[in-house]
Amino acid sequence: MIRVVLADDQAIVRAGIARILAPADGFEVVAECVDGTEVAAAVARSRPDVVVMDVRMPRRDGLAATREVRALPQPPPVLILTTFDEDEVLWSALEAGAAGFLLKDAGATDLIHAVRAVAGGAAWFDPAVSPRLLAAYRRSVVPDQRQRRRLEELTEREAEVLRWMARGATNAEIAAGLHVSDGTVKSHVGAVFGKLGVRDRAAAIVYAFDHGVVTPGQGPPAS
Incomplete structure (x- = not known):
């Protein structure tokens, strides 16, 4: 089983993701967080293989929470899952240490593949943002x-x-x-x-x- 921590402030979104990342497909959602302030503690407590992280949350956003997770001893990889595909959000996610970036309009199959890839140590970028990712990289090197x-x-x-x-x-x-x-x-x-x-x-x-x-x-x- 791939152990997953979900972080999203919308209960209906968490329920949908948990339904996709089901035991039948080899996943176990071990913790759910409604805000970025909860994520680091949930990771330390449940020791997941991957964190699926929303960006916009009320008290602490997913970018700050990602930085906190990546600063932990032996941190799990983080997959950003968001509706926001602006360049600033994308680049900031990578700067924070995220291993993948997926838009919420992706299909269930893409979500499963992305979580498996990131949990396995690979990286995953939504095809819709890849051209802008490359453009942002070119501007910064x-x-x-x-x-x-x-x-x-x-x-x-x-x-x-x-x-x-x-x-x-x-x-x-x-x-x-x-x-x-x-x-x-x-x-x-x-x-x-x-x-x-x-x-x-x-x-x-x-x-x-x-x-x-x-x-x-x-x-x-x-x-």
């Missing part, structure tokens, strides 16, 4: 030539791991595809973060797309 040189610092295996990450693969899937251990993959992922100057998996994936390491619609790397 150092000149492209300097960024490109960082890719050249990757070893062949590190570049391969980056390609797998960019296609949404978890560490376990990368390990299986490359026939190496999970520990080896974690070591390569850490090296990729350090050499690219990114903080987390989501930023590494954006980097890979923005610099042509992978392209939209491209299949998984050959093992």
